[in-house]
Amino acid sequence: MSNLDHRKATLRLRVRNADGTPAAHVNLNADQVSHQFLFGCGGFEAMKLIFAPNDEARRVSQDVMEKWLGLFNYATLPFYWGQYEPVPGQTAEKPTMAAARWLQERNVTVKGHPLCWHTVCAPWLMQYSNEEILRRQIGRIHREVEAFRGVIDFWDVINEVVIMPVFDKYDNAVTRICKDLGRIRLVKEVFAAAWESNPGATLLINDFNTSVSYEILLEGLLEAGVKISAIGIQSHQHQGYWGLEKTQDVLARFSRFGLPLHFTENTLISGELMPAHIVDLNDWQVKEWPSTPEGEERQAKQVAEMYTTLFSHPQVEAITTWDFTDHCWLNAPAGFLRLDYSQKPSYDALKGLIHGAWETHEALMTDGDGCVSLTGFKGDYVLTAEGKTARLTLDGDGDAQVTFK
Numbered sequence: 001m002s003n004l005d006h007r008k009a010t011l012r013l014r015v016r017n018a019d020g021t022p023a024a025h026v027n028l029n030a031d032q033v034s035h036q037f038l039f040g041c042g043g044f045e046a047m048k049l050i051f052a053p054n055d056e057a058r059r060v061s062q063d064v065m066e067k068w069l070g071l072f073n074y075a076t077l078p079f080y081w082g083q084y085e086p087v088p089g090q091t092a093e094k095p096t097m098a099a100a101r102w103l104q105e106r107n108v109t110v111k112g113h114p115l116c117w118h119t120v121c122a123p124w125l126m127q128y129s130n131e132e133i134l135r136r137q138i139g140r141i142h143r144e145v146e147a148f149r150g151v152i153d154f155w156d157v158i159n160e161v162v163i164m165p166v167f168d169k170y171d172n173a174v175t176r177i178c179k180d181l182g183r184i185r186l187v188k189e190v191f192a193a194a195w196e197s198n199p200g201a202t203l204l205i206n207d208f209n210t211s212v213s214y215e216i217l218l219e220g221l222l223e224a225g226v227k228i229s230a231i232g233i234q235s236h237q238h239q240g241y242w243g244l245e246k247t248q249d250v251l252a253r254f255s256r257f258g259l260p261l262h263f264t265e266n267t268l269i270s271g272e273l274m275p276a277h278i279v280d281l282n283d284w285q286v287k288e289w290p291s292t293p294e295g296e297e298r299q300a301k302q303v304a305e306m307y308t309t310l311f312s313h314p315q316v317e318a319i320t321t322w323d324f325t326d327h328c329w330l331n332a333p334a335g336f337l338r339l340d341y342s343q344k345p346s347y348d349a350l351k352g353l354i355h356g357a358w359e360t361h362e363a364l365m366t367d368g369d370g371c372v373s374l375t376g377f378k379g380d381y382v383l384t385a386e387g388k389t390a391r392l393t394l395d396g397d398g399d400a401q402v403t404f405k
Helices: 044-051 055-069 093-104 123-127 130-147 173-181 183-197 212-223 243-255 293-311 345-357
Strands: 008-016 027-035 038-042 074-078 109-113 154-159 202-207 230-237 261-268 316-321 361-365 371-377 379-385 388-394 398-403
Touching: 008 388, 027 371, 044 055, 044 074, 044 093, 074 093, 074 316, 093 109, 093 130, 130 173, 130 183, 154 183, 173 183, 183 202, 183 212, 202 212, 202 261, 212 243, 230 243, 243 261, 243 293, 261 293, 293 316, 293 345, 361 371, 371 379, 371 388, 388 398
Parallel strands: 008 398, 038 074, 038 316, 074 109, 109 154, 154 202, 202 230, 230 261, 261 316
Antiparallel strands: 008 371, 027 361, 027 379, 379 388
């Protein structure tokens, strides 16, 4: 048994001509055109495309997004409250919706990040009582989830709850209500609002803290009846690659909850590593952080190993790289593209997995009854025979009829 068998399915196809007769002894090609697995990346370049101030900026963003689409089928768009609604009632819904629809039209699943977070919180909330802050937080969730329903049905509902009530870098409205209500009560409230607004959504809790503290929080939430679609795990590795041992340890500890795992924010550096003594990654602020040839080769090997490890685990449903291009968050060389937008070895390494080793392309022949078996990675396929085509979704074992027209 291959350790990727859980990513595959087998269908016994009954192939029919347009008139319903069996397509006997016909050569056909089965080509996978999309993955069921969510291979994701920050979709911030799509926002840049929408906001492009001139033709040259638009051309650059279009080129970057073409390369982005050459790898990924899952995008994260920003909903940081302080940026999304800098003035009460004046939101970034229009450009964000335009970017989300642009991605959706290209068969990309879109996630919003985040609905509740103490960082980049709207400063104008500070004038209100805790009761009013909570009311506005709940209202904000209803507004965004309902407005984007059908375009964005994946959400990081609440971000970094482990540290939220003890966050002391600066005062903010969400930390205030988390201290007041407690972690479990706040999470319960915001998830209830999101579910009410979109019962068919996929709703995540997300955190960078992979210690036992996150496990204890999850235990408490599940005991309190909070319905969580998937556990989000951040894996920013600015200070060095986790390696197989830590990655497998995290997988083992968080898979015990029986929920899907999403690696929501992954970064691997292609330059000098951030010093180990830095506790909060945001405290490392540098003007230049160059990518190096040695670092790029290291990054490519680490990307291939980590993605393979995660893709091999049956509970992992999504992997999202945070920065597609260099010098985004923290100015880090964490992207798959350099500053000049040329591709790094990591881009080619990941493409060789997603659209190489993990993508199915088969040449088949039907038998005398027009039947043939297709085994491949789960996703959508185009079948071609004698100049005619048909589409097929492979998501589980069984039988299916295919009619060429």
